[in-house]
Amino acid sequence: MVSQVNDLRSAAAGASRQQQVIARPATQTAAVPDNKQPDPLRLSQTLTPEHTRQHSLIQRAQHKIASSKVAEASLNDIGKNLAQLSKRVEFAMRSGSASPKIAADIEQLACRMEQRLEQASYKDQAVLSRQLKPVFHGEPRTSFQIKGLDTRRSSPRDETVIFNLAKGGANAVPVKLGANATPEQQAMQFRQALNEHGIGVSLNKQRQLVFSANEADWQHLSQKMRVVGQGDRFPAGQPNRVKLETTEARFEPQKWQTDKAHLRETLVQSQQMMKQIKASIQEIQLHKQDVMQRIDTINQRNHYLNDQVLESVEADLARILPNGDSFNSAFQNLKAQANVHRQTVVSLLSE
Incomplete structure (x- = not known):
C-alpha cells in the first residue's frame, strides 16, 4: 500500500x-x-x-x-x-x-x-x-381560432360537432360537447379528438379555444377544413367551410x-x-x-x-x-x- x-x-x-x-x-x-x-x-x-x-x-x-x-x-x-x-x-x-x-x-x-x-x-x-x-421547443406552429366557436356561450343540450380535416384517412373527427359544458371541459374534448391529428388545443386568457398546427397542416386546414353541427354552434346537414382566424398576423x-x-x-x-x-x-x-x-x-x-x-x-x-x-x-x-x-x-x- x-x-x-x-x-x-x-x-x-x-x-x-x-x-x-x-x-x-x-x-x-x-x-x-x-x-x-x-x-x-x-x-x-x-x-x-x-x-x-x-x-x-x-x-x-x-x-x-x-x-x-x-x-x-x-x-x-x-x-x-x-x-x-x-x-x-x-x-x-x-x-x-x-x-x-x-x-x-x-x-x-x-x-x-x-x-x-x-x-x-x-x-x-x-x-x-x-x-x-419564438419556438422554444418542437416545430414552428401557427395559432388560430375557429370563427363561430364561442366556448363561453353554454348550450342547453348535448351536441356533436364533426370536423372534416380533408387530410386523407379518417377525415371525419367528431367532438362531443356536453350540455352546459365549461370552457375547460370543451377544451378537453377538443384536445382528445384533435391532438392525434397534429392539432394543438388550449384556452387563452379570455377562456376561448385556441388551436395550433404546423406550417403544412395550417396551409391545408385554412383551405379545406369543414364542419357539421346540430344547429346550435354550427348548422346541421352538409359540411360547411369553416373560417379560421390567426391569433396574430402571419409574416x-x-x-x-x-x-x-x-x-x-x-x-x-x-x-x-x-x-x-x-x-x-x-x-x-x-x-x-x-x-x-x-x-x-x-x-x-x-x-x-x-x-x-x-x-x-x-x-x-x-x-x-x-x-x-x-x-x-x-x-x-x-x-x-x-x-x-x-x-x-x-x-x-x-x-
Missing part, C-alpha cells in the same frame, strides 16, 4: 485536472462479503442518476439559451428591414404611388426578410414561427403589394409585424432570464451534492484501506505535498 501511495504522490504532482468523484454510499457496500467487495479502482467512475439528470438539464438549458439568442438576433435584423420598408411605403403614399425604384426596394427588402426568417435556426431546428413567435412579406390601392394595407401589416417583434423579443428575454436562474439553481444544487458524494467516497476508502495506511494520513500527505484540490486527491486514491 505504501508503494501505491508513493506512485500516487508522483501522479498528483503533475495533476492539472480536477476530477469530480462520485460513488455509492458506504451503507450500500458495508454488508457485502469481503470476497465480493467492489473494486476501489472503480469508485470514482460511478455516475449517479442524479448527476446524469443534472448534466442533462444543464445541456438542455444551454441549448435553449443558444437558440433564444439566434431568435433574438433574427428578429432584430427583420425589424431593421421592416423599418426601412415602412419608410419607403410612407414615402410612396405621400407621392401618391410607388415609383419603380421604390417598388423594387420594397421587393428587395421583402426577399431579404423572407430569407432571414428561413435561416433563423439553431442546429437545424427553426427558432421562429410565421407569426414571428409573409412577399405577398405584400405596392400598388396604390394596397400601399396603406402594406404599411399596416409592416407596423403589426414590428409590434409583434417587440413582444417576441420581450418574451425571449424573460425566457432567457428564467433559464439562467434555473442553471444557477442546478449548479448550486450540484455543488452541494458533490460535497455529499466526496464524503461518501472518503468513507468508503477509509473502510477499504488497511489500518496501517489510514485514509486520513494518506489524504493529508498527498494534499500537503502536491498542493492539489480535495477532489483530485480523493480521485487519485480511488483510482
Whole structure:
C-alpha cells in the first residue's frame, strides 16, 4: 500500500485536472462479503442518476439559451428591414404611388426578410414561427381560432360537432360537447379528438379555444377544413367551410403589394409585424432570464451534492484501506505535498 501511495504522490504532482468523484454510499457496500467487495479502482467512475439528470438539464438549458439568442438576433435584423420598408411605403403614399425604384426596394427588402426568417435556426431546428413567435421547443406552429366557436356561450343540450380535416384517412373527427359544458371541459374534448391529428388545443386568457398546427397542416386546414353541427354552434346537414382566424398576423412579406390601392394595407401589416417583434423579443428575454436562474439553481444544487458524494467516497476508502495506511494520513500527505484540490486527491486514491 505504501508503494501505491508513493506512485500516487508522483501522479498528483503533475495533476492539472480536477476530477469530480462520485460513488455509492458506504451503507450500500458495508454488508457485502469481503470476497465480493467492489473494486476501489472503480469508485470514482460511478455516475449517479442524479448527476446524469443534472448534466442533462444543464445541456438542455444551454441549448435553449443558444437558440433564444439566434431568435433574438433574427428578429432584430427583420425589424431593421421592416423599418426601412415602412419608410419607403410612407414615402410612396405621400407621392401618391410607388415609383419603380421604390417598388423594387420594397421587393428587395421583402426577399431579404423572407430569407432571414428561413435561416433563423439553431442546429437545424427553426427558432421562429410565421407569426414571428419564438419556438422554444418542437416545430414552428401557427395559432388560430375557429370563427363561430364561442366556448363561453353554454348550450342547453348535448351536441356533436364533426370536423372534416380533408387530410386523407379518417377525415371525419367528431367532438362531443356536453350540455352546459365549461370552457375547460370543451377544451378537453377538443384536445382528445384533435391532438392525434397534429392539432394543438388550449384556452387563452379570455377562456376561448385556441388551436395550433404546423406550417403544412395550417396551409391545408385554412383551405379545406369543414364542419357539421346540430344547429346550435354550427348548422346541421352538409359540411360547411369553416373560417379560421390567426391569433396574430402571419409574416409573409412577399405577398405584400405596392400598388396604390394596397400601399396603406402594406404599411399596416409592416407596423403589426414590428409590434409583434417587440413582444417576441420581450418574451425571449424573460425566457432567457428564467433559464439562467434555473442553471444557477442546478449548479448550486450540484455543488452541494458533490460535497455529499466526496464524503461518501472518503468513507468508503477509509473502510477499504488497511489500518496501517489510514485514509486520513494518506489524504493529508498527498494534499500537503502536491498542493492539489480535495477532489483530485480523493480521485487519485480511488483510482
